[in-house]
Amino acid sequence: MRILVTGAGGQLGKDIVLALEKHNSVLKENLKIDFLGLDRGQLDVSVRDQVFKVCYGYEPDVIIHAAAWTKVDECESDLDKSYSINALGTRYLADAAKYLGAYFLYVSTDYVFDGTKDSPYLEWDRPNPLSVYGKSKLAGEEAVFGIPFHCVVRTSWVCGYGGANMVKTVLRLLAERDELQFVDDQIGSPTFTEDLADKIIELALGRFTGIFHVTNSGVTSWYGLAREIAALAGYDESKVLPIKTAELYPPRPAPRPANSVLDNMGLRLSDLALLPDWHLSLDKLLRQLKSQ
Numbered sequence: 246m247r248i249l250v251t252g253a254g255g256q257l258g259k260d261i262v263l264a265l266e267k268h269n270s271v272l273k274e275n276l277k278i279d280f281l282g283l284d285r286g287q288l289d290v291s292v293r294d295q296v297f298k299v300c301y302g303y304e305p306d307v308i309i310h311a312a313a314w315t316k317v318d319e320c321e322s323d324l325d326k327s328y329s330i331n332a333l334g335t336r337y338l339a340d341a342a343k344y345l346g347a348y349f350l351y352v353s354t355d356y357v358f359d360g361t362k363d364s365p366y367l368e369w370d371r372p373n374p375l376s377v378y379g380k381s382k383l384a385g386e387e388a389v390f391g392i393p394f395h396c397v398v399r400t401s402w403v404c405g406y407g408g409a410n411m412v413k414t415v416l417r418l419l420a421e422r423d424e425l426q427f428v429d430d431q432i433g434s435p436t437f438t439e440d441l442a443d444k445i446i447e448l449a450l451g452r453f454t455g456i457f458h459v460t461n462s463g464v465t466s467w468y469g470l471a472r473e474i475a476a477l478a479g480y481d482e483s484k485v486l487p488i489k490t491a492e493l494y495p496p497r498p499a500p501r502p503a504n505s506v507l508d509n510m511g512l513r514l515s516d517l518a519l520l521p522d523w524h525l526s527l528d529k530l531l532r533q534l535k536s537q
Contacts, residue, residue, distance in 0.1 A: 254284025360502025
């Protein structure tokens with residue numbers, strides 16, 4: 246079996262590659278998976294010729310598409326770049342997968358929803374993205390629906406050991422400032438790349454199809470997450486203060502969903518284990534970062 250991983254230089258892509266290495270470590274030599282992880286410098290998914298050259302040269306049985314432009318506010322001001330990477334790039338890979346008969350797993354986002362629902366979003370709820378980023382990722386989802394064997398994994402509030410994320414930002418600000426402010430009227434489920442990568446590999450190797458919401462268990466606000474980071478890192482959590490989204494100055498260019506909570510119904514009804522509670526995975530990540 247050959248697996249191609251795009252976006253292997255990003256925080257999720259790195260952990261997907263590590264998860265594949267870990268998977269191989271417990272297998273006999275003749276059962277090991279052949280995989281190829283490519284970062285943006287090795288494969289620009291927005292260039293069709295590159296996509297087809299790589300895919301036809303490697304001939305993967307499975308494509309895990311983790312590459313994306315995730316800078317939400319920058320997407321808002323650069324429509325062409327956002328759609329070129331998130332929508333067209335996904336279409337090119339989906340076309341290659343279709344021609345090769347490969348299974349295709351696409352990593353999507355909570356931003357495909359508008360956040361107005363008063364309960365967690367199900368896989369079958371109708372998307373209604375507010376931002377350019379969310380719209381471009383939904384366009385990516387639509388690009389894969391024509392492949393016979395495809396899976397869309399929606400996730401939220403992603404944090405990991407590699408790359409920039411909320412956890413690292415809060416740790417830096419705690420060391421620099423006497424007071425931090427984070428919004429308490431946006432809720433979601435912090436999701437940790439080590440846990441997410443393992444589930445992505447499980448879904449891909451099991452050839453699960455359709456849409457799956459995959460987040461760590463539990464719900465909090467950005468304010469609640471920042472306070473927990475402070476507490477676990479040994480800071481005075483009273484340094485972290487709550488504010489409303491409307492009070493942010495300057496305001497963010499891209500609108501955020503107020504409710505980003507995704508119900509992992511697909512996993513639950515498929516008798517697949519849910520990801521651990523986010524508190525546990527946050528503690529693990531903080532210990533990893535402290536030991537670096």
